[in-house]
Amino acid sequence: MKKADYHIHSDFSPDSTLTMDQACEIAISLGLEELCFTDHFEIAEDIRIDYTKYRQAVFRARERYGKQLSLKVGLEVGFDKYSQHQIQEYLGDKDFDFVIGSLHRAEGLDLFNGDFFRGKELKVAFSDYFKVIHESIPSFGFSVLGHITLIKRFFLLLKVNPSDIDWSYYDEEIQAILQDLIAGGKGIELNLRNPLIDLDFRVLRLYKELGGEIITLGTDSHHTTSMHTMEEGFQALREVGFRYYCVFDQLKPLFVSI
Structure with a gap:
């Protein structure tokens, strides 16, 4: 079985210390x-990757490691409903193999520092999170929706025990997101940065x-210590009943048997 990690950040990302050589x-x-x-690539944070240098760096890595490792040029685009036109303009004349669309800000507020959740009852906050994703599903040419279960990263910040949460409460919002993705020929990412929880399996089953x-x-890796095998992900897909996962070439999905 071909094993491919489709979420890796090199030091072209300001929050990553991982060089392309190290990753390879x-x-x-x-x-x-x-x-x-x-x-x-984040409009709101003014993070705009130098496409030419980035692509050249991937091609240099291909020259060094190409006999052992296939390397693709991708991008993680932080989106909201206000930045779609600017994102499309950036992507329009560039050649990527794969684009993740990820929600990192909601209603103009940062998810990672807790601003979006502050002052809200938890059930309302999580429901609002899924509603914002649905309202903001990108119109630009992305491949998959990144880390739909991102909220699990904030459990410690919010002092939440995930086993206390009835995730079925959010099924309607999650289904609306997934239906729109499927109708648009887009996919989802199973993000393995953190251990999988019941919510991840619920999303996969839906x-x-x-x-x-x-x-x-x-793996959404940013550092040498965060890269790992993806057996947990393959096992989860098998458990839910999936027989394939995807890699991409020039924005086209290719199905790989698991």
């Missing part, structure tokens, strides 16, 4: 056969029940 060497040691670099097929796996 670790990937080979882990038995991976393909990496897609997905460095950040996606399969609705007929969704396009899924990528990614």
Whole structure:
């Protein structure tokens, strides 16, 4: 089985210390056969990657590691409903293999520092999070929706025990997101940066029940210590009943048997 990590940040991302060489060497040691670099592009944070230098760096890495590792040029685009036109303008004349669309800000507020959740009852805050994703689903040419279960990263900040949460309460909002993605020929990412929880499995099951097929796996690594095998993800897909996951070439999904 071909093993591919489709969410890796190099030091082209301001929050990453991982060089492309380091990522490639670790990937080979882990038995991976393909990496897609997905460095950040964020309008709200004024993070605009130098496409030419970025692409050249991936091509140089291909020259060094190409006999052992397939390397793809990707991007993680932080989106909201206000920045879509600017994002499309940036992407329009560029050649990417894969684009993740990720919600990092909601209603103009930063998710990571807790601003979006502050002052809200938890059930309302999580419901609002999914509603904002649905309202903001990108119109630009993205491949998959990144880390739909991002909220699990904030449990410590919000002093939440995830086992106390009835995730079925959010099924309607999650289904609306997934239905729009499927109708638009887009997929989802199973993000493996943090251990999978019941919410991840719930999303996978809903996606399969609705007929969704396009899924990528990614560790969302930013540092040498965060790269790891993706067996947890493959096992989760098998458990839910998926027989394939996806890699991409020139924005086209290719299905890989698991």
